[in-house]
Amino acid sequence: MPGCSRGVTSVVSTVLLVAIVVILSATLSVFALGVSDDLQNPGPYVSQSSGQLAVQDSYDGGIVRITHVSGDPIPVEEMEIAIDASDACGERERLIRLPEGGGSSGSFADSNVASGSIDDSIVSGGNRVDLGVLDSRTTNRFTAGSFLQFRLTAESCSLTDGDRVVVSVVHVPSGSVAIRQVLVV
Numbered sequence: 548m549p550g551c552s553r554g555v556t557s558v559v560s561t562v563l564l565v566a567i568v569v570i571l572s573a574t575l576s577v578f579a580l581g582v583s584d585d586l587q588n589p590g591p592y593v594s595q596s597s598g599q600l601a602v603q604d605s606y607d608g609g610i611v612r613i614t615h616v617s618g619d620p621i622p623v624e625e626m627e628i629a630i631d632a633s634d635a636c637g638e639r640e641r642l643i644r645l646p647e648g649g650g651s652s653g654s655f656a657d658s659n660v661a662s663g664s665i666d667d668s669i670v671s672g673g674n675r676v677d678l679g680v681l682d683s684r685t686t687n688r689f690t691a692g693s694f695l696q697f698r699l700t701a702e703s704c705s706l707t708d709g710d711r712v713v714v715s716v717v718h719v720p721s722g723s724v725a726i727r728q729v730l731v732v
Contacts (some may be wrong), residue, residue, distance in 0.1 A: 552624060584678040591619035592721030593716075598728030600712055611714055613728055614694040621725055623680050623687040627696070627717045630669065635710035635732070638669045638703060646683040653682040657699070671698035689716070706732050 555665075571589075595616040602609045606660060609702065611630070617620075626644040641661035654672040657665050665672050679694040680687055689695060709732060716726040 549616060556586045556672040570686060571656050586599075590718040590721030591621045591725050593618035595640055596726045596728065598714060598730050600706075600730035600732055603698070603701075603704055607683050608671065608697060608699040608704055609706050609712070609732065610681075610698050611712065611730065612696045613693055613714060613716065615689050615726075618681075618725075619690050620688050620690040621716070623695075626725075627719055628697075629713075629715040629717060630699075632669055632699065632704050632710075635706050635712055636669065636704035640669045642670060642681070642697065645680050646687050647678060653678055653684060667703070669704040677716045679707065690713055694705060698704070708732055 593615060597614045597616055597617065599612045599614075600609050600611070623645045626645055628645070629642045630642070632638050632640075642655070642659055644658050646657070647659055655665050655670060655678075656672075657663055659665065660670060661667045662668050677696055677700045679685070679696045680689050681695045681697065684686050685694075699712070711732075712730045714726075714728050714730060715724050717723070719723050
């Protein structure tokens, strides 16, 4: 029987060696292909938020306000805001390159809208509206208790009772939607 135990030992050692090689190659391939980045760096998780769409007195446009109630903070420079007002006025816009780029006045510029022209956008330049964390003069961190705000223009997006506007806060590095609010006039 001494020959039999030597045969078992070599089989066990071969199986262990193969297992170690498979585990090491799987680990190295995950890091080499970058899959681990997606697993280690998911988008921020905002567990609760609230939204409000208030029609303005002297305009047919509205003021959109999204409040971060609880969850992970999001640096404003890592955000984009998608506005889908196709139900209300047939328009969509995306606020990009945040915080606002209108200078020290706290207003949006052409560089902040995906359409390329703030004058033709459904989003106002920001005058007469507190932009919240979107204003470059603030902390620029969307954290629990903070808000972001912008105005939809009456010229490009006239709102009436029952109109619906969907606002999504997108975390650009992860490609995830951190907040999605369906707002109704």
